[in-house]
Amino acid sequence: MTTLFSPIREFFKKGDVLLLFLCLTASGYGLALIYSATRYLDNNNRNVIVQAVAICIGVVIYIVLTFVDFQLFVEKCWKWLVAFDVGFILLLLTPLGKESGGNRNWLALDRIIPHFPLDLQPNEIVKIPFILLLAWQAARIHQQERDISSPFSVAQLTGHTLLMVGLIAVVCGDIGMCVIYLFLFVTISWMAGVKARWFALGGTCFVGAILGAWFTILQSDRFAYIRNRFMVVLDHSLDPLGAGFQQSRSLLAIGSGQLTGQGYLNGTQTQASYSAALPARQTDFIFSVCGEELGMVGCLLLLLVLALIILRCYWVGRNASSPFSAYVSMGIAGMLLAQVFFNVGSGGSQHRHVPVYLPRGGSDPPLRELRRLLHHHPLHRHGHRLQHPGQDPPQLASGPEPALTLADPRSRR
Secondary structure: OHHHHHHHHHHHHHOOHHHHHHHHHHHHHHHHHHHHHOHHHOOOOHHHHHHHHHHHHHHHHHHHHOOOOHHHHHHHHHHHHHHHHHHHHHHHHOOOEEEEOOEEEEEOHHHOOOOOOOOEOHHHHOHHHHHHHHHHHHHHHHHOOOOOOOHHHHHHHHHHHHHHHHHHHHHOOOHHHHHHHHHHHHHHHHHHOOOHHHHHHHHHHHHHHHHHHHHOHHHOHHHHHHHHHHHHHHOHHHOOOOOOHHHHHHHHHHHHHOOOOOOOOOOOOOOOOOHHHOOOOOOOOHHHHHHHHHHHHHHHHHHHHHHHHHHHHHHHHHOOOOHHHHHHHHHHHHHHHHHHHHHHHHOOOOOOOOOOOEEOOOOOHHHHHHHHHHOOOHHHHOOOEEEOOOOOOHHHOOOOOOEEEEEOHHHHO
């Protein structure tokens, strides 16, 4: 028994208990929101159970990895880590790969393991080896007493990054994930001492490439979906029932919560029995659940916990015993910061579903307000119209009410 608990006692002596406590606090907060967001599914709390099991596994892994010398591990196995990163992404091209929301991001493990409760997202898992490899590259350059800002050193770091970004862009088509990987590169490179002129040059090339693609390639009908995704991030009202539908619902949910929220388990949209009330409420738009039910106070508390986790990683990096450890800690902090920004700040649509079906009338005041605004929207005045489909859509088949959808007359050509 003493031998069994000795690693745990050792962890409490050497490990970062404060960081573990903050992560468990954020996880508990998330579990409560997931429970509220999935009550309408009537699936015996499957989402909550899966998430709770994942948290327990994560705690065990966290404690075990405390005793691992990652710098030695990467130095011995860097080729295998690169092969893992590339191979894991390429698995998405196999029959296991599953497309969702326009991106091929998921591995459907239930296709080989019946009833497996979750899918894997390789580009999320690969972030950790990517950070370890990039940190090891930067630390090795310093160890060899080479100039980190020399063209050859910058090319090493940039080449590794562009390999992963290009692979994700081609295989997954996930532009947001590519931006996160670029942000990780900037964070670690800046911490390693790469001079600002390289970032200015890279930023100029990046902006130039985006503008060039916008006015050339993205103007074709083939890339209309990607173009619309960018546009609705800036103004969701451009397509409130199409690419901007999720943002519209998300903003309505957050705004309706006001200062203290409608009350836990009492959110109008969160507790609605149809998925279109607040799409992806238990995943990408979980922050909307927090805003509606717990209000601005609940949102600020959640953001405070996340900020403390990021600041703790930053503090660990600033006080690390080796450059490698410092770069890894800063990379993790940058990863979390980017995820918070994208998931909380952008509210980008994740679905292609056009048209989106909305129940008529009912007990959803925000939905009635959205419908009222749509009648005065430029889309409606320029040929789009509210249309009554011949039958209820699949997600509302059990409901007694007909549905409304915004139809584009050009789609019939």
